[in-house]
Amino acid sequence: QKEVEQDPGPLSVPEGAIVSLNCTYSNSAFQYFMWYRQYSRKGPELLMYTYSSGNKEDGRFTAQVDKSSKYISLFIRDSQPSDSATYLCAMILGGTSYGKLTFGQGTILTVHP
């Protein structure tokens, strides 16, 4: 079993839909959580960076962390075709906020006009 599980999709939604992306993890020592977006042939681009349980909002994006359930989510409101990409969750172990990232497999999202 992988330390971080993420449904690879693919996920296809119409423009304007609310998208929900999720990851579960097995190690309760993960403390810092990130969401990255990756376009084809590009590097991952940081979208959200959270530490505590609860919600964090940035524009159309909301990141949610539930440490008790070992579950994180990313919501995209009013999705646009430009949101079509692979979304990767990532997390860091332990008491420091730096160090190796452990990634989920990524979810391929297509938003069609």
Added chain:
Amino acid sequence: GAGVSQSPSNKVTEKGKDVELRCDPISGHTALYWYRQSLGQGLEFLIYFQGNSAPDKSGLPSDRFSAERTGGSVSTLTIQRTQQEDSAVYLCASSLVGAAQHFGDGTRLSIL
């Protein structure tokens, strides 16, 4: 520079040759990371530098892989005697201490 810069963007080489991949981090970022992304394995950590030292090399897959960082800035990842299973995209990231990692666009390595 404005972002993490990696060179070359693409590299094709023959099995058994050595390759060097370069990473220029964001100016002022003290932490630098190397990852590998392949279809079957996803994104995997290779090595982490803080300044010029590497406190975590746990992801390097074999002794054919090595990395160094000089002047707290540029880093080079070297793969000796390349094998076909080394074909992947090699990504570099950098960060300030305690902050999130920012990635370059990677080097796409193909071993013939």
